[in-house]
Amino acid sequence: MKPAKVLSSPLALLALFLAGCAASVFSQTSPAQTSPGQVPQEPQLQTRDAAQPASTAASFDQVVDRAIEREHFFMAQMKQLHPLVETYLQNLKEDKDLGAPVPVSDVYFLGRLDMSEGTDDRAFISPTTAGLGKRMLSKLSSVYSMKFLPLGFAQMTVLDQDFQRKYYDFTFVRREFLGELRCIVLDVAPKKDAGKGRFLGRIWIEDQDYNIVRFNGTYYPHPRASYYLHFDSWRQNLRPGVWLPSLIYSEESDLKYRIGQTLHYKAQTRLWGYNLKDLRRNSEFTEITVDAPQSVQDQSQKAQDATPIEAQRAWERQAEINVIDRLQQIGLIAPEGEIDKVLQTVVNNMMVTNNLDIQPEIRCRVLMTTPLESFTIGHTIVVSRGMIDVLPDEAALAMILTHELAHIVLGHHLNTKLAFNDRMFFPDERTFERMDFARDRGEEEAADKKAIELLNNSPYKDKLGNAGLFLKAVQARAPALKNLIRAHLGDSLLNGDATKMSSLMTASPQFDPKKADQVAALPLGGRIKVEPWDDQLELIKTKPVAITSAAEKMPFEVTPFFPFLTRLGSTAPGKTAPAPEKTAAAPAPSGQ
Numbered sequence: 293m294k295p296a297k298v299l300s301s302p303l304a305l306l307a308l309f310l311a312g313c314a315a316s317v318f319s320q321t322s323p324a325q326t327s328p329g330q331v332p333q334e335p336q337l338q339t340r341d342a343a344q345p346a347s348t349a350a351s352f353d354q355v356v357d358r359a360i361e362r363e364h365f366f367m368a369q370m371k372q373l374h375p376l377v378e379t380y381l382q383n384l385k386e387d388k389d390l391g392a393p394v395p396v397s398d399v400y401f402l403g404r405l406d407m408s409e410g411t412d413d414r415a416f417i418s419p420t421t422a423g424l425g426k427r428m429l430s431k432l433s434s435v436y437s438m439k440f441l442p443l444g445f446a447q448m449t450v451l452d453q454d455f456q457r458k459y460y461d462f463t464f465v466r467r468e469f470l471g472e473l474r475c476i477v478l479d480v481a482p483k484k485d486a487g488k489g490r491f492l493g494r495i496w497i498e499d500q501d502y503n504i505v506r507f508n509g510t511y512y513p514h515p516r517a518s519y520y521l522h523f524d525s526w527r528q529n530l531r532p533g534v535w536l537p538s539l540i541y542s543e544e545s546d547l548k549y550r551i552g553q554t555l556h557y558k559a560q561t562r563l564w565g566y567n568l569k570d571l572r573r574n575s576e577f578t579e580i581t582v583d584a585p586q587s588v589q590d591q592s593q594k595a596q597d598a599t600p601i602e603a604q605r606a607w608e609r610q611a612e613i614n615v616i617d618r619l620q621q622i623g624l625i626a627p628e629g630e631i632d633k634v635l636q637t638v639v640n641n642m643m644v645t646n647n648l649d650i651q652p653e654i655r656c657r658v659l660m661t662t663p664l665e666s667f668t669i670g671h672t673i674v675v676s677r678g679m680i681d682v683l684p685d686e687a688a689l690a691m692i693l694t695h696e697l698a699h700i701v702l703g704h705h706l707n708t709k710l711a712f713n714d715r716m717f718f719p720d721e722r723t724f725e726r727m728d729f730a731r732d733r734g735e736e737e738a739a740d741k742k743a744i745e746l747l748n749n750s751p752y753k754d755k756l757g758n759a760g761l762f763l764k765a766v767q768a769r770a771p772a773l774k775n776l777i778r779a780h781l782g783d784s785l786l787n788g789d790a791t792k793m794s795s796l797m798t799a800s801p802q803f804d805p806k807k808a809d810q811v812a813a814l815p816l817g818g819r820i821k822v823e824p825w826d827d828q829l830e831l832i833k834t835k836p837v838a839i840t841s842a843a844e845k846m847p848f849e850v851t852p853f854f855p856f857l858t859r860l861g862s863t864a865p866g867k868t869a870p871a872p873e874k875t876a877a878a879p880a881p882s883g884q
Contacts, residue, residue, distance in 0.1 A: 348499075349502065352462075352464060355476055355478075355497065355502060356457060356462050356478070357457070358501075358502035359478075359495070359497045359502045359503075359504055360455055360456065360457055361502075362501060362502050362503045362504065363451060363452075363455045363504055364455070366503070366504075366527075366535065366536075367407075367450070367453065369534060369536070370407045370449070370450075370536075371407050371408045372408070373405075373407075373536070373566050374404050374405060374406050374565075374568075375404070375405055375536075375537075375563045375564060375565050375566045375623075375824065376402070376403070376404055376405075376563065376564055376565040376623045376624075376660070377401075377402075377403055377404070377405045377445075377446045377449075377561065377562070377563050378400075378401065378402045378561065378562050378563075378661060378662060379399075379400070379401040379402075379445040379446075379559055379560070379561040380398065380399075380400050380401075380559065380560050380662045380775070380776070380816070380850065381398060381399040381400075381440060381445075381542075381557055381558070381559035381560075381850070382395040382397070382398045382557060382558055382559070382773070382849065382850050383395065383396055383397045383398065383399075383556065383557045384396065384556045384557060384558065385556065389806060390805060390806060390842055390843055391841075391843055392843035393545075393556065394772075394849075395769070395772050395773055395848075395849060396772050397772060397774075398772070398773050398774065398775045398776055399440055399775060400662070400663065400775040400776070401440075401445065402661065403446070403721075404565075404720065404721075405446050405449070405563070407450075444521065445523075445540065445542065445559065445561045446561070448521075448523040448525050448540045448542065448561065449525060449537035449540065449563065451491050451495070451504060451507050451525075452490060452491050455491075458483070459482055459483055459486040459487070459490055460480050460481065460482055460483060460486070460490070460491075461480070461481050461482075461483055462478050462479070462480055463478060463479040463480075463481075464476070464477075464478060465477040465478060465479055465494065467499075468496075470496055470498075470505060470506060470857045471855070471856035471857035471858055472856070472857065472858045472859065473498045473499075473505060473857045473858070473859070474498070474499050475496040475497060475498055475499065475505065475506075476496075476497045476499055477494060477495070477496055477497075478494065478495050478497065479493070479494050480492070480493060480494065480495055480507075480509075482512060488513055488514070488515055489511045489512075489514075489515075489520070490511065490512060491507065491509060491510075491511060491512075492509050492510055492511065492512040493507060493508050493509015493510060494507065494508050494509060495507045495508075498535075498857075498859075500859070501533060503527070503535045504527070504535075505526070505527050505528075505535055505857060506524070506525065506526050506527070506857075507524075507525050508523070508524045508525070509522065509523075510522045510523070519547060519549060519555075521542050521544060521547075522542065522543060522544060523540055523541065523542040523543075524540065524541045524542075524852065524853070525537065525539075525540045526538055526539045526540070526853055526855055526857075528824065528855065528857065529857075529858065529859050529860050530566060530823075530824060530825040530860075531825065531860070532860055536563075536566060536824065536825075537563050537824075538562070538563055538564075538822075538824045538855070539560075539561070539562060539563075539853040539855060540560070540561035540562075540853075541558075541559070541560060541561075541850075541852045541853045542557075542558070542559040542561070543557065543558050543559070543852075544556060544557055558849075558850040558851075559850060560662075560816065560817065560850050560851075560853070562662075562822065563824055564623060564660060564822050564823075564824045564827055565622075565623030565660075565824075565827055566824055566825045567825050567826050568621065568622070568623060605651065605652060607708055607711050608670055608671075608705060608706060608708055608711075609652050609670060609671070610711040611670060611706050611707070611708045611709070611710040611711040612669050612670030612671065612672055612706060612710075614710050614711065614713055614715070614716055615669050615670075615706075615710055615716075615727065616657065616669060616672060617716075618716045619659075619723075619727075622720045622723065623660060623827055624659060624660055624661065624723065624781075625657050625658065625659055625660065625674065626657070626658045626659075626660055626677075626827050626828065626829045627826065627827055627828060628657070629828050629829055629830070630829070630830055630831065631658055631680070631820065631829050631830070631831060632655075632656050632657055632658065634831070635656035635658075635673070635675065635689075635693060636654075636655070636656045638686065638689055638690050638693050639654055639656060639673065639693050639697060641690070641750065641751055641752075642690065642693070642694055642697055642746055642747075642750050643697075645749055645750045645751060646746050646749050646750065648701065650671070650700060650701070652671050653671065654671050654672070654673065654697070654700060655671065655672045655673070656672070656673045656674075656675070656693070657672055657673070657674050657675075658674070658675060658676070658677055658680065658820075658829055659674050659675065659676040659677065659781070660676075660677055660822070660827065660829075661676055661677065661678065661780070662676070662677065662678035662776070662816065663676060663678055663775065663776055663777070663778060663779060663780060664676060664678050664679045664682065664766075664776060664777055664779075664784075664785055665679065665779035665780065665781065665782045665783060665784060665785075666679060666692050666693075666695070666696055666782060666783060667696065667729040667730065667731075667779070667781060667782020667783050668696050668699045668700055668704070668706070668729065668782075669706055669729055670705075670706040671700055673693060673696040673697065673700075674696075674729075674781075674782065675692060675693070675696075677820050677822070677829070678776070678816060679692065680819055680820055681814060681815075681816050681817055681818050681819045681820055682813045682814045682815070682816060682818070682847070682848055683762065683813070683814070683819075684758050684761075684762055684811050684812060684813055684814060685755070685758050686752070686755075687752045687755035687756055687758055687759050688758055688759040688762045690747065690750065690752045690759070691743070691747065691752075691756065691759040691762075691793055691796065694743045694746050694747055694750070695739055695740065695743045695792055695793060696739075697743070697746065698738075698739040698740075698741075698742035698743040698746060699731065699735065699739045701742060701746075702735075702738055702739060702742055704731060704735050704739070706729075724780050724781065727781055728781070729781055729782045729783075730779065730781075730782055730783050730784075731783055733787065736783065736787055736792070737787075740792060740793055740794075740795070743793060744793065744795055744796070756796055756799070756800075757799065757800045757801060758800070758812070759793070759796050759800070760793075760796035760797045760798070760799060760800025761800045761801055761803060761810070761812045762812055762813055763785070763791040763792070763793060763794065763796060763797050763800075764797050764800060764803035764812065765803060765812035765813045765847050765848070766785050766786070766791055766813070767786075767790075767791050767797075768803060768805070769847065769848050770785075770786055773848055776848060805842065805845070805847075806842045807842060808839055808840070808841055808842045808844075808845070809839070810845075811839070811845060811847075812845075812847055813847035813848055814847065815846040815847070815848070815849050815850075815851045816848065816849065816850055816851070817851065817853075818832070819831060819832055820832065
C-alpha cells in the first residue's frame with residue numbers, strides 16, 4: 293500500500309474515482325459480508341493486560357525501539373480489522389471581503405478499509421448511481437486537472453508499512469500532554485537512500501506502552517508526477533493495549549503542481565465500525581435468560597389474531613426493522629444512544645402540542661455519515677451526523693425533524709417489499725444502489741406544508757428565525773458544496789433550486805456571512821463525538837467559544853481535529869492533565 297498521493301497524470305486520471313463519488317475498499321472476507329445466517333467472527337485482537345504496565349524505557353534508544361515494536365504490532369492488528377473510512381474534502385480560495393479562505397467545491401469518499409492483503413477498492417457509489425456519466429469522466433480527465441485518490445486518505449492511518457530504525461533518523465523534541473496522555477515527542481526524517489514514500493514529520497509516543505498516538509507530516513520524497521499530502525493523524529485507545537486510527541486532518545495551502553496552479557484544500561477523514569460483531573447482535577441469543585415455564589406469559593392482552601389494520605402496520609414495521617438492522621450491521625446507522633433520545637424529545641414536543649397519537653410509535657436514529665440528509669424509514673426518522681453537527685439551535689433541529697414527522701402524519705409509506713429479509717442479502721458496497729428513501733416532489737411539497745402547520749402549533753413557533761437563516765445559508769453554499777448537500781439514502785435539503793421549508797426563509801433575518809454575531813450554521817464536527825470501536829455517539833459537552841471575527845464562523849466547513857486523548861479505564865475527559873513529573877519517563881539523547 294503506497295502512501296497517500298494526488299495524481300496529475302492524464303493516463304492515471306482515467307483510473308481514478310470521479311470527484312463526488314464515494315469510494316471504498318472492500319474485502320470478500322469483511323465481517324459485513326458474511327453469508328446470510330453465518331455468524332461473523334470477532335477479530336481476535338492481541339491485547340496487553342491494562343493492569344500490568346510495561347516497564348519504563350531507560351534511554352532514548354529504548355523509546356525508539358519500543359515505538360517501532362508497537363508500530364509493527366499496530367500493523368498486525370489493522371490487518372484483522374475492517375473499519376469504515378470516510379473522507380470529506382473542501383477545495384478553497386481566498387475571500388477578500390471575509391479575509392479568509394472559503395470552499396469553492398467539495399469531494400466525498402466512503403468505504404471500508406481492508407489491509408489484510410494489500411488493498412481492494414470497490415465504489416460504494418458508482419459513477420452511474422452518482423448521476424455522473426461519460427461526459428463528466430472526460431471533463432475530469434483534463435491534462436491539467438488534479439484528482440484525489442480516496443485510498444490516499446485512508447493510507448494516512450499508516451506511518452510506514454515497513455517502519456524500521458535503519459530507514460530513519462530520530463530527534464528528541466520535548467515532552468508534552470495530549471489530553472491525559474504524557475507523550476514523548478520526536479522528529480522523524482528518512483535517511484538518504486531510504487526509498488520513496490517514507491514518513492517525514494513528527495510523532496507523539498505515549499509513555500506507558502510507547503504506542504504512537506499521533507503523527508503529523510507527509511511522505512517523502514514523492515515520485516515524479518505524484519504528490520504526497522500533509523496530514524495530522526490521530527489514534528485512540530479503543531481496546532486494552534490497542535490504539536487504532538480514528539481521525540485524520542489533511543491540508544494544503546500552497547502546493548504548486550502545474551503551470552502556476554496551486555492546490556488549496558482542507559479534508560477530514562473519520563474511521564469507525566471496528567467492531568461490527570456487536571452491531572449484528574450476535575450475542576443476544578446467548579444472553580437470553582429463560583425463566584421457569586409458569587412465569588412465561590402471553591405478551592398480548594387479548595389472545596386473538598391481529599386485525600387487518602394491525603396486520604398491515606406490523607408488516608410495515610417488519611420492513612422498517614429489516615432496513616434499520618441492515619444499516620446498523622454495516623456501520624451506517626449508529627446504535628441506539630443518547631442522541632436518539634434528544635431527537636425523540638423534540639419529536640415528542642411536536643406531537644404533544646399538536647395532539648398527535650401515532651401508532652406504531654415514532655423512533656429516531658442517526659446516520660453516521662457527513663452529508664446533510666434526513667428521511668423516514670417507516671415510522672423511524674433518520675438524521676445524518678453531519679446534519680446534526682451544523683444545525684445552529686434546537687428550533688432548526690425541530691424544523692428538520694418536523695418535516696420528516698409530516699411524512700409520517702400524511703401516511704407516506706415505506707415500500708413493504710423490504711419486509712422480505714432476503715431483500716437485505718447484497719454486498720455492503722451496493723447499499724446505496726439497493727436502498728432509496730427519497731420522496732417524490734409531490735410528497736415533499738405536502739410534507740413542507742404540513743410541517744409548517746405543525747411548527748406553528750409548537751413551542752418553537754417564535755424561534756424559527758434561525759431555522760430560516762440556516763436554510764438561507766444552505767442555499768448560499770449549495771453551489772460550492774454539492775457533495776455535502778447531496779443526499780445518498782434520503783432527501784436533500786434542496787428541492788430543485790429551493791430548499792425544504794423555504795417559506796421559513798421569508799420571516800428570517802437577512803443572511804450576512806460577514807456579520808460576526810450571526811451564526812447561521814456551525815462547522816462540521818461541532819456537536820457529535822463518535823466512538824470508533826462500537827459506533828456509539830455522544831454530544832460534545834463544551835462551553836461555546838466567543839467568535840471574534842466573521843472568519844471564525846466557518847459554516848459547513850472542515851476544521852482540524854484536536855481530540856482529548858485518554859487511556860481505557862482512566863478518568864473521563866475534562867480532567868485537567870497532571871503536571872509533568874520531575875523524573876523523566878525517557879531521557880533525551882545526549883546533546884538534545
